[in-house]
Amino acid sequence: MIFLKKLHNGFYALNMTFQASPLSAILYVILIIIEALSSTAGMTLATADFVNTATEILLRGFSKYLIYKPLINLLLLLGIINTVGTFISLTRSSIKRNIQCKFSPMITKKLSSLEFKHIESKDSWELISRVSDNTITLLMEVYDAFMSLLKIIIYIISVLGIIMAYVWWAAILIFLFSAPLMWLSVRAGRRNYQATKESEVYNRRVKYLEDVITGKGNIEERTLFGYGNYVSDKWQEQYEKGRKYRLKVSARHLLLTRGSSLGLNVIIVLVALTLINPVISGYLSSGMYMGLIGAIIGVLHYMGWDMARSLETIANANEFMKEFKKYLELDESEGALRKPDVEPIVFSSLEFRGVSFKYPSDKKYILKNLSFRLESGKNYAFVGKNGAGKTTITKLMTGLYKEYEGEILLNGKELREYSAGTLKATFSIIYQDFSKYYVSLKDNIVIGDISGSELDRRICEVIDDAGLKDIVVKLKNGTNTLLGRVKEDGQDLSGGEWQRVAIARSLISRAPIKIMDEPTAALDPISENQLYTKLRRLMEGKTTVFISHRLGSTKLADKILVIEDGHILESGTHNELIAAKGQYSEMFEAQRSWYS
Numbered sequence: 001m002i003f004l005k006k007l008h009n010g011f012y013a014l015n016m017t018f019q020a021s022p023l024s025a026i027l028y029v030i031l032i033i034i035e036a037l038s039s040t041a042g043m044t045l046a047t048a049d050f051v052n053t054a055t056e057i058l059l060r061g062f063s064k065y066l067i068y069k070p071l072i073n074l075l076l077l078l079g080i081i082n083t084v085g086t087f088i089s090l091t092r093s094s095i096k097r098n099i100q101c102k103f104s105p106m107i108t109k110k111l112s113s114l115e116f117k118h119i120e121s122k123d124s125w126e127l128i129s130r131v132s133d134n135t136i137t138l139l140m141e142v143y144d145a146f147m148s149l150l151k152i153i154i155y156i157i158s159v160l161g162i163i164m165a166y167v168w169w170a171a172i173l174i175f176l177f178s179a180p181l182m183w184l185s186v187r188a189g190r191r192n193y194q195a196t197k198e199s200e201v202y203n204r205r206v207k208y209l210e211d212v213i214t215g216k217g218n219i220e221e222r223t224l225f226g227y228g229n230y231v232s233d234k235w236q237e238q239y240e241k242g243r244k245y246r247l248k249v250s251a252r253h254l255l256l257t258r259g260s261s262l263g264l265n266v267i268i269v270l271v272a273l274t275l276i277n278p279v280i281s282g283y284l285s286s287g288m289y290m291g292l293i294g295a296i297i298g299v300l301h302y303m304g305w306d307m308a309r310s311l312e313t314i315a316n317a318n319e320f321m322k323e324f325k326k327y328l329e330l331d332e333s334e335g336a337l338r339k340p341d342v343e344p345i346v347f348s349s350l351e352f353r354g355v356s357f358k359y360p361s362d363k364k365y366i367l368k369n370l371s372f373r374l375e376s377g378k379n380y381a382f383v384g385k386n387g388a389g390k391t392t393i394t395k396l397m398t399g400l401y402k403e404y405e406g407e408i409l410l411n412g413k414e415l416r417e418y419s420a421g422t423l424k425a426t427f428s429i430i431y432q433d434f435s436k437y438y439v440s441l442k443d444n445i446v447i448g449d450i451s452g453s454e455l456d457r458r459i460c461e462v463i464d465d466a467g468l469k470d471i472v473v474k475l476k477n478g479t480n481t482l483l484g485r486v487k488e489d490g491q492d493l494s495g496g497e498w499q500r501v502a503i504a505r506s507l508i509s510r511a512p513i514k515i516m517d518e519p520t521a522a523l524d525p526i527s528e529n530q531l532y533t534k535l536r537r538l539m540e541g542k543t544t545v546f547i548s549h550r551l552g553s554t555k556l557a558d559k560i561l562v563i564e565d566g567h568i569l570e571s572g573t574h575n576e577l578i579a580a581k582g583q584y585s586e587m588f589e590a591q592r593s594w595y596s
């Protein structure tokens with residue numbers, strides 16, 4: 001019963017392959033049947049005919065020319081088996097290609113549509129990585145396993161059928177032995193899959209530490225801090241743990257499958273010995289005996305190892321398909337794939353009313369009964385200690401998380417009621433860990449407004465506004481130069497230069513609310529000052545939200561909101577907050593004292 005349940009999920013995987021590539025999958029089945037029948041029943045009969053004829057020529061002095069017919073039959077059969085084998089490989093490649101064409105885009109599309117909470121959650125991210133990395137390989141493996149099982153079943157039926165005609169009990173003995181073997185294989189398969197899943201945790205850690213040791217990103221710190229050996233030891237430790245774990249599971253697995261195939265070997269030898277009697281009594285021809293022994297060794301090989309592996313793969317598929325279904329059931333964000341609306345809304349206000357929020361993976365509230373109002377055309381600054389909740393506020397504002405308590409009103413209407421396209425067109429955001437796209441400078445900027453018109457003119461403007469003009473002059477192919485070091489002719493930029501590119505991306509966007517989370521952290525003080533002066537001028541009359549720890553840069557905001565532990569501690573203009581002598585004044589004085 002349990003086995004049938006397991007097979008059910010395996011069949012689900014098989015069905016997916018048939019849907020992706022119906023013609024090739026059916027052709028493959030036909031070719032497998034031809035190959036299996038030719039190499040068992042066909043080869044047994046042809047070998048028997050050849051050996052019997054040869055024996056008669058030798059013992060009874062029959063004409064030696066009689067050998068040509070069975071010899072040609074034997075050679076023809078081998079030719080057929082080889083040719084069918086070649087077609088099987090070609091058909092398999094076609095199935096693999098079709099599976100890739102059908103499922104890779106589907107998986108990628110699902111990935112791009114997932115709710116943000118799944119992307120940020122550790123558990124669902126592990127599930128997502130496993131499914132997106134392994135689905136194509138696994139579908140192909142399951143299909144191969146089913147085809148291998150089909151082949152084995154044909155082998156067993158045809159060989160056992162012939163044996164049954166001569167020594168019926170031997171056939172029954174072999175059949176009965178295969179049942180516990182199947183059961184052992186399925187159990188081994190499930191354990192193996194669980195172990196692989198658990199060992200992935202070690203693999204990921206090992207991979208991460210490898211990146212730390214060899215990656216370009218950490219080269220300066222690695223050299224300066226000289227932590228190479230320390231990380232190497234950690235790598236060694238994790239690698240050893242993973243290796244020992246896998247070894248333990250493989251040893252158990254090998255013992256189970258190899259042990260059972262050893263038992264099968266003994267049974268087959270006994271059957272071979274038993275079949276000698278019918279040969280001596282003339283009941284079984286010596287040719288048929290030779291043919292059957294060859295076929296029995298073939299069956300032994302397939303039952304002992306291939307069958308175990310195929311059943312194991314199908315049992316693995318059972319576990320994986322459960323995960324695949326879970327992956328397909330992950331919530332999608334409605335309209336995630338939609339482009340931003342071409343015409344952004346006319347923004348008048350954004351209000352948080354008593355908003356409380358905790359991340360889905362956590363019990364602790366990060367925002368607590370938070371209320372504030374942003375109005376059109378004003379510049380706002382969110383300041384506060386690390387972990388106060390500033391970035392979290394922007395995630396809620398932009399609709400990335402919808403599971404908040406209280407109300408968020410955009411132009412007086414609940415934020416959740418807006419379509420994804422409208423929200424995307426309403427906000428443009430640069431995070432502290434902004435993205436670096438290894439494409440041309442122009443494409444890096446245009447990503448900020450892919451549906452915009454008069455792009456070339458606007459690209460020139462934002463290049464100027466973000467202070468990128470001098471950088472463009474230095475680039476080999478101007479704005480068409482590939483950035484980053486992925487390709488040979490790519491040109492890397494400094495941290496500050498990349499940050500300017502991210503700012504240009506935000507500037508080109510026509511979104512009415514611009515959010516900048518530490519937008520100038522990588523700039524030197526002179527560049528930061530110049531850029532802020534410029535941004536102030538550019539943002540005049542526009543709605544902006546700046547998040548910054550450098551209070552000199554937020555001084556001129558129309559309103560500063562000081563966030564502490566998920567709520568507003570104080571708010572007002574710079575002068576009002578300084579006069580209030582609260583946390584803002586304390587932080588400002590602390591920073592100023594560095595320069596006096």
Ligand SMILES: Nc1ncnc2c1ncn2[C@@H]1O[C@H](COP(=O)(O)OP(=O)(O)OP(=O)(O)O)[C@@H](O)[C@H]1O
Binds near residue numbers: 361366389391393
């Ligand atoms: N995806 C997440 N899941 C669970 N907790 C999170 C997640 N993202 C952030 N947090 C937690 O929420 C709290 C607020 O984080 P947030 O990034 O909003 O702070 P912040 O004020 O922007 O800090 P900083 O000034 O250091 O950037 C922190 O305690 C952080 O650990």
